[in-house]
Amino acid sequence: MCAKMQKISFDANSVKRVVKQQRPLVVLIILSVVMSVLNNRFWTVDNILTVLRQSSINGVIAAGMTFAILIGGIDLSVGSVLAICGAIAATLISSGMHVVPVILITLLLGLMVGLVNGLLISKGRLQPFIATLGTMSLLRGFTLVYTNGKPISSRGGVWSEAFSQIGTGYFLKLPVPVYIMLFVFLVAYYVLRHLRIGRYIYALGSNEEATMYSAIKTDRVKIFVYCASGILAALAGIILTSRLGSAQPTAGAGYEMDAIAAVVLGGTSMAGGIGTISGTAIGVLIIGILNNALNLLQVPSYYQDVAKGAVILIAVLLDRKQKSR
Amino acid sequence: MPEKIISMKNICKDFSGVQVLKNVDFNIYDGKIMALLGENGAGKSTLMKILTGVYTKTSGEIYLNGKEVNFRSTKDSQDSGIAIIHQELNLIRHLSIGENIFLGREPVTRTGRIKWKQLYEESKVWLEKLGLDEDPRELVGNISVGKQQLVEIAKALSLNAKVIIMDEPTGALTVSETERLFSVIRELKAQGHSIVYISHRLKEIFEICDDVTVLRDGELIGEKSIDELDEDKIIEMMVGRKLNEQYPRIVSQPGDVLLEVKDLTNRYVQNVSFKLRQGEILGVAGLMGAGRTELARTIYGIYKKDSGEIVLENRSLRIHHPTDALKNGIAYVSEDRKANGIHLGLSVRENITMASLGSYCGKIGNISKSEEEKSANHYIKSMHIKVSGTRQLLKHLSGGNQQKVSLAKNLDAKPKVLILDEPTRGVDVGAKKEIYELINQFKQQGMSIIMISSEIPEILGMSDRIMVMHEGRVTGIIDRETATQEKIMSLAVGKDVCQNAENII
Incomplete structure (x- = not known):
């Protein structure tokens, strides 16, 4: 009897420990359980696939945002990078260019923007918030000028059909964007956990000065991080344009906020140095399910933002309270 | 009572x-x-x-x-x-x-x-x-x-x-x-x-x-x-034990000149020149603001030099960043551990390999965790670092053990010249002695050491030669045999003003 009691209390303790360590996961599970009770359409294969597909763009952006936040920075320009890259991709593909060079050119453009961000922040010694706020506005303006404020169709080219598969296609019954997101998460995980640059990212976020004193070129780490974020934002632009069949001049506006929310919900510290990519993946799913839930429950769209904001605040507050103890 | x-x-x-x-x-x-x-x-x-x-x-x-x-x-x-x-x-x-x-x-x-x-x-x-x-x-x-x-x-x-x-x-x-x-x-x-x-x-x-x-x-x-x-x-x-000899000095015959600093000048130091032999400990004494830390950081590439030369093994070095210094075999253990010596939020293992991570990496920059682990355990054992494991975070270690990790990190970069800036600051008596013994070990292995310290007994007890600085200049370099506390002090306050030293400080 006594032994049995001990066993139970031990189990309760280990559950407690898991709850403590995996708070984002717990939030995700609670959210899913609540949804399955509220709406019987939630746990259908179709709906889960919808959630995953809708999360994929935020997932790809949030992976890059995780890097930026881990070094104690931020990248506000991702939404604008998505828009300009999407517009360029649409122009090129509708002009008849092959899909492979279109993708490469678009990613290169994202890389260039990331490089500019990285240089402004490292060599120009600007605050990441200010530097990327500047490029955010700059690129949004460029996009509006370039598109003349009108959508650019990606149709009409020889390879348009192939291009559209990126966002709308299926492979083994899963949407292609979901594969892209998973691939991005796996690569980001490998970079952070197993590559030298990943270690330097944590080091830089944890103590920049000590990193420099350890004979590490911190400028290069910063440039790498913003380049990665730029490429991933461009990739998100390709997915979105492909999915919609056109590039909208206002595409991606506010996406940086969803990405930041996902990273923070995943337990990454805004001060840098602490956080994981798996946390971000969970954060992305939380936001995805939340959006999906609010739609399924037919919450009017104005109220959706209110609900989303409240859930994010509560989740992060719980996390902070836990950590401060 | x-x-x-x-x-x-x-x-x-x-x-x-x-x-x-x-x-x-x-x-x-x-x-x-x-x-x-x-x-x-x-x-x-x-x-x-x-x-x-x-x-x-x-x-x-x-x-x-x-x-x-x-x-x-x-x-x-x-x-x-x-x-x-x-x-x-x-x-x-x-x-x-x-x-x-x-x-x-x-x-x-x-x-x-x-x-x-x-x-x-x-x-x-x-x-x-x-x-x-x-x-x-x-x-x-x-x-x-x-x-x-x-x-x-x-x-x-x-x-x-x-x-x-x-x-x-x-x-x-x-x-x-x-x-x-x-x-x-x-x-x-x-x-x-x-x-x-x-x-x-x-x-x-x-x-x-x-x-x-x-x-x-x-x-x-x-x-x-x-x-x-x-x-x-x-x-x-x-x-809980007796300390018989506070400074366990090892007498050894220093080798050839390894490092030569000639007329180093920038906004912190003026015309600093000195030579450092192989297997020698050069103590650097001086008061607060004498420019000792700044000298070390200039040699290590953190501060720019305006003029002067740093010569290592008869080769003039161009040092613009700590990476240049470390690549050439000059390492620096900071006086301000928490600010720039260690990463409090990272583990013992990650800290120890921080400055030498390249040597643990494969072609694509993938870290070999097992090699890292081996190396971290080696230092934990040889330096008697008290930790619960290689994954323990630095913020949970005592000052003395943090300092040892900081030393291990720099050692792992295999330096020829090791600059120690206040190596025993904020370290307790027991760990202090262990650190002195480690410094002596490095010396025996042929490393050349520059040891900056504000504790004159430590300088006297450990150094082979002593360089004294005052307001960014070298005011004297004296041999251990002839050095006394008073002599160092009078050089530290500036030669010309020796008589009214007390008013100056």
């Missing part, structure tokens, strides 16, 4: 299951100076944090004038007349002295406007009591550390503190500033204040303390009157 103003009884404290204080008794007597001693990690600061309401005790009682009290916050403790002056001063550099003294309790009119005149007049009164002749409108950032310390004391007094706790108050002070602090402490004692004095410098303890309490590994070792003790006895109480 005088009255106990504070008596802590059977204090226990644990952090998530780890007991850091075990049934500790601690007394503060009315109008007396109590020294609180112990190695880093002995529990001194935890005990003081309980007394000042930062931590809550797990069990035990605290009596104030015989009445049991329970401090739930720092405010409770402050209201009971207890003030603490931390090693890292809690002043705001961009505010004036007066604003700092009255921070958070400025005299205001009914509409909330600050009565500046009253604030500065009252500040002036407190400063004068401590013999500090400064305008209270002066910004704290513009006065010396020694004076800042006095401002902290003024603040404590203005809070009506009866008990003042001082944690390593002389750590950053010059000799004359220390003397001045001591006379202030004696004055406070004469006025009936009680003081808790925490320091690693035993000489100071004998100079001003009345009683001594020693902690070791979270337990009370003893409370004794200073008259019953001598230095060896205190050290024995602190470390």
